[in-house]
Structure formats: structure tokens, C-alpha cells
Amino acid sequence: MKTHAIIPIFIPHLGCPNDCVFCNQKVITARMSPLGKDDVKDIIERYLPTLSNRGIKIVEVAFYGGSFTGIPIKQQQEYLSVAKWYKDQGLIQKIHLSTRPDYINDEILTNLKQYDTDIIELGVQSFDEEVLRLSNRGHNRESVFRASKMIKDYGFELGLQLMIGLPGDTFEKSIESALETVKINPSIARIYPTIIIQNTELANMHQRGEYAPLTLDEAIKTSKEMYRILKNSGINVIRIGLKSTDIINENGQVIGNTYHPAFRQLVEAEIAKEDLEKQLQEIINSSQNLNKVHQNSTQTNTQNNTQSDTHIKYLPVICFYSNETSLSYMIGNKKSNKLYFEKKYPHFHFTFNVDPSLNNQTYRANIKY
Incomplete structure (x- = not known):
């Protein structure tokens, strides 16, 4: 029986200063109206009735889709104040968000603590400097170690997100990223194979013949070995591969055979x-x-x-x-x-x-x- 539920709130990349090669969020954000406090409340109110009387013990409000801590602090507070109200009423149990490693500092973490945030996930993607550079991530591996330490020191639950098959990546580099993740010892982790989505620089690189995605077998092999490393170290791998709703939120059409709807099952099998x-x-x-x-x-x-x-x-x-x-x-x-x-x-x-x-x-x- 499922005892844990997520109420996802998609935040466009208003706070993201970067154009990662695999992301088309700048295009999406330009077409979307900003999310307001009432929108956050409406989303939570729509979800809560569907979660009652189902034996669910933990409900999380999770802000996904952007670098949450990169948006203006006042806007962060507006979103968080809504989630905190529901947490104070006992209607949800956790507040969860994702952001970039270089958008973590004392001011940001103090603010998140004020609003009783529980989980902070970092979009790390890789610990290899060349992969980070070729993917135009805009941060280096040291920023990951620094941000991870600060998040844990402040008492938050830490999550790390890893991607395989980015430009310049290899099987060995992906395994090294898993081993570096173990050193940091987050509570949770995710493994995502790189998906080529239209209107991204990665799609342009693929069209020019500068980038070739992993085959399905290669993605399964790499994810499997990373999963074993993380799981054997006591890290809860909460997702392997994108959900179809993730693709919808990216508002992108997948190019080639880079997406499988049951990827985790393939890895687990x-x-x-x-x-x-x-x-x-x-x-x-x-x-x-x-x-x-x-x-x-x-x-x-x-x-x-x-x-x-x-x-x-x-x-x-x-x-x-x-x-x-x-x-x-x-x-x-x-x-x-x-x-x-x-x-x-x-x-x-x-x-x-x-x-x-x-x-x-x-x-x-x-x-x-």
C-alpha cells in the first residue's frame, strides 16, 4: 500500500540564470504566466481530497521544475508561506524543493528554515568538470560539495539528482559520480538518462552530429550499476528515469528513442x-x-x-x-x-x-x- 504522496507544484525557471544544453525552460517560461500564491493554494486544494482515506501517512508539497532558490526571495516566501500553512494545520507533513548547487547560501537556507522546509534536492547532474562544462551547467563540482555540506549542516534532508549520457559523459564518469555521491551521503537520489527534447541546444548538437545519446541498453547498464552503488550505501534512490508527466512539464517533444516510460522497471528487472x-x-x-x-x-x-x-x-x-x-x-x-x-x-x-x-x-x- 502506498503511504507517501507528492503534491507537485511546477515552478518555471524564473530564477535560473543558465541555459543548460538539455533544457528548454527559458522557452516555456516566456509563454507561461507566473505562479501566484492563490495558484499554489488551488493546486494543493485539488490534490488533498484525492489523498484522504487511502492510508497515506506522509504528504509532501514539492516545488519542481526550476531553481527554486534562484527566484526573488519575496516570491519564495509567498510560495513557502502557503505550504507552511498546510503543514501547520497537519494537512501535509513535508515541504520539498529542488535547486542548483550554486544557489545555496546562508541567507537562502535561513529563509527556508523559517518556513519549515524539509527536503532540498540539488540538480548535480555530474561530478565531472568536462561534462559540466559541455552541458553548460554554470557551476563546478566544488559548488556541489559546498552546497551539500551547508544543507546538511542546517539540518535539511539532502537529495542529489544525477544525469547520465550528457555531452562528454562516459560509463566510467557516471560511476565516478555515483561514488562521489556516496561520499556526500544524501538521504535520497535520482538517476535520469539524458532525454533529447526539441528546442534545446542538445537537439541542435544532435542534429549537427556533435552528440549521440545513449542506447537503451547502455542507459540500463549505467543506471543499474549506479543504482547498486547508491542503494548498497544506504541511499534511497527515489526515481530512475523520467515520468511521462516530466516530459509534459518540459513541454517538449522527445527526439529519437531516448525516453522509455517504464525505465525503472527495466533497470530493476x-x-x-x-x-x-x-x-x-x-x-x-x-x-x-x-x-x-x-x-x-x-x-x-x-x-x-x-x-x-x-x-x-x-x-x-x-x-x-x-x-x-x-x-x-x-x-x-x-x-x-x-x-x-x-x-x-x-x-x-x-x-x-x-x-x-x-x-x-x-x-x-x-x-x-
């Missing part, structure tokens, strides 16, 4: 496949089990003109287990893992089962004869 295959290999490499597999395989192969159901009856059964939440990851997007194991290991029959005692993203395999 690949992790489940690797974890289960490792256990399966341990089962196969056990001499006792291996002998039984050979015996059963021989018996099956001697059956002439055997129907498929009869064939399965003689195969050793590999039972894979996950909890209910992780079942779709274990089976894979469009049953990709099920098909993978059945094709690669034809001398086994595979079942995918629920074990409620297992933690999320934890998998178990055993064999039955």
Missing part, C-alpha cells in the same frame, strides 16, 4: 535477473544438483514425441521468489526475465512466486525435483 542468475549458477555448480539435472535431462530426452506438458513434468523446477512489490521486477518488463531464463536454461522449468517475508528488491532461488 536487470538487477533481479543478475541476482537470480547468480543463485541459479550456484545451484547448477553444486555437484549433487548437477548430477540430478543430468539424470532428469537424460530421462526427458529419451521420451520420443513427448508433449510439452509431459516434458515439463520431468524437468527440475527452479523456483524464484520475491515479495509482492518486486514481483513485476522479477518477471521483467513484458516477461523479459521469464523468457530469458526459459531460453538460456531449457533443461529447467521456472516458476515465479511470492514470498512475503522477503524485503523489496530481494530475490531467492531454489530447486525442486
Whole structure:
């Protein structure tokens, strides 16, 4: 059951001084009316009735889409005062915002503290100086370390957002960014593959042949390894890949095959496949089990003109287990893992089962004869 809900409030990039190559927010902002206090209130009022009586324990008002702390301080206070009122009434539990590393200082953090802000996410994207420069981020890696330390020192919950596949990026650089993130030790993190959106400099670079996006397989591989690093260090990776609503908010048409609507499931499924295959290999490499597999395989192969159901009856059964939440990851997007194991290991029959005692993203395999 879902116990955490977000009320997203999209703030145009009024405060962002930069033109990152992957972003078209300056174009969008020029077409949008500024958000006022009443607009923020209306958004919250629309969401709250949909969240009642659903067992939700934590509701966050989250200001997304821009460098929140870059907008004029008075405007920040107007937005935050609305969110704080709902928090003071117990109608929401947290206030959440995102911004740039170079838009953090004592004045800004003192103001956010005044309005009882809880979570500050930094759009870091990369810790590699060349990637930051080629992406026209306008800040360096040192500003990330400085801002992260200040946010934690003030007692806020810190989040870091990373992007893979930016200009100049490599698999090794992305892994290094994950390792640098571990050193900072934020509470939460996000991993986003770079999406090419129309009306961006990145789209122009792609058209000129100066930029090639990651393939889907490359993006899955990189995200998977980064996710393992972050998760194993106790960092909660709250998102992998963009939602369709993120694309809508960017108001951009995606170019090429750089977006997949179920990207996190693809990454999680690949992790489940690797974890289960490792256990399966341990089962196969056990001499006792291996002998039984050979015996059963021989018996099956001697059956002439055997129907498929009869064939399965003689195969050793590999039972894979996950909890209910992780079942779709274990089976894979469009049953990709099920098909993978059945094709690669034809001398086994595979079942995918629920074990409620297992933690999320934890998998178990055993064999039955």
C-alpha cells in the first residue's frame, strides 16, 4: 500500500540564470504566466481530497521544475508561506524543493528554515568538470560539495539528482559520480538518462552530429550499476528515469528513442535477473544438483514425441521468489526475465512466486525435483 504522496507544484525557471544544453525552460517560461500564491493554494486544494482515506501517512508539497532558490526571495516566501500553512494545520507533513548547487547560501537556507522546509534536492547532474562544462551547467563540482555540506549542516534532508549520457559523459564518469555521491551521503537520489527534447541546444548538437545519446541498453547498464552503488550505501534512490508527466512539464517533444516510460522497471528487472542468475549458477555448480539435472535431462530426452506438458513434468523446477512489490521486477518488463531464463536454461522449468517475508528488491532461488 502506498503511504507517501507528492503534491507537485511546477515552478518555471524564473530564477535560473543558465541555459543548460538539455533544457528548454527559458522557452516555456516566456509563454507561461507566473505562479501566484492563490495558484499554489488551488493546486494543493485539488490534490488533498484525492489523498484522504487511502492510508497515506506522509504528504509532501514539492516545488519542481526550476531553481527554486534562484527566484526573488519575496516570491519564495509567498510560495513557502502557503505550504507552511498546510503543514501547520497537519494537512501535509513535508515541504520539498529542488535547486542548483550554486544557489545555496546562508541567507537562502535561513529563509527556508523559517518556513519549515524539509527536503532540498540539488540538480548535480555530474561530478565531472568536462561534462559540466559541455552541458553548460554554470557551476563546478566544488559548488556541489559546498552546497551539500551547508544543507546538511542546517539540518535539511539532502537529495542529489544525477544525469547520465550528457555531452562528454562516459560509463566510467557516471560511476565516478555515483561514488562521489556516496561520499556526500544524501538521504535520497535520482538517476535520469539524458532525454533529447526539441528546442534545446542538445537537439541542435544532435542534429549537427556533435552528440549521440545513449542506447537503451547502455542507459540500463549505467543506471543499474549506479543504482547498486547508491542503494548498497544506504541511499534511497527515489526515481530512475523520467515520468511521462516530466516530459509534459518540459513541454517538449522527445527526439529519437531516448525516453522509455517504464525505465525503472527495466533497470530493476536487470538487477533481479543478475541476482537470480547468480543463485541459479550456484545451484547448477553444486555437484549433487548437477548430477540430478543430468539424470532428469537424460530421462526427458529419451521420451520420443513427448508433449510439452509431459516434458515439463520431468524437468527440475527452479523456483524464484520475491515479495509482492518486486514481483513485476522479477518477471521483467513484458516477461523479459521469464523468457530469458526459459531460453538460456531449457533443461529447467521456472516458476515465479511470492514470498512475503522477503524485503523489496530481494530475490531467492531454489530447486525442486
